[in-house]
Amino acid sequence: MKDSRHQRRVWYAVGAVLVVAFLAYGTTSFKSNLTPYVSFAEAANLERKVQVAGGLVENSTEYLDESQELRFTLVEEDGDTMVVHYDGIKPGNFEEAVQIVAVGSYDNGVFHAEQLLVKCPSKYQGVEDEVREYGSET
Structure with a gap:
């Protein structure tokens, strides 16, 4: 036992x-x-995969169809900018984005994105604005 x-x-x-x-x-x-969200300045000082978010700088997009290289510049709310390189197919709604999240790492003055998340304006945004305006008149 x-x-x-x-x-x-x-x-x-x-x-x-x-x-x-x-x-x-x-x-x-x-x-x-x-993969934490960090500012552009923080991303430049980290040697690991992070997420950065910003608005697309107008006329900064360059896409090479043959090599599927996408290069663009993001701007944060405080005005800081960051050049982003992405190897892959450009998202179809890229130019309409109100915010772009890039997942990757920073090296030699460029953020190398492995993944892009594109936030587009809501189709209801105009309706919401009209409702707010209508509600404020009473």
Whole structure:
């Protein structure tokens, strides 16, 4: 009977160690996959993948169809700008974007985006403005 209790305790201990190891691995994997939003200045000082967001600077877009290289400039609310290079197909609604989020890293004065997220104006935006104007007249 002592042997079976001892074996159970060993299996419980092994199971507990495996659970702790799995949780530790999961936590470190989760943290390494987080991609924080940072300012342009912060992105320039970090050597890891981050997200930056800004508006598209007018007439700054250059797209090479053959190589699928997209180059453009983003501007933050405070006026700081950042040149972004993206290798891939240009999103169809790129020029209409009210905000662009670039996921990637900064190197040698350029932000190299691995992914672009394009926020377009809402089709209801004009309706919302009309409702606000109508509501303010009363």
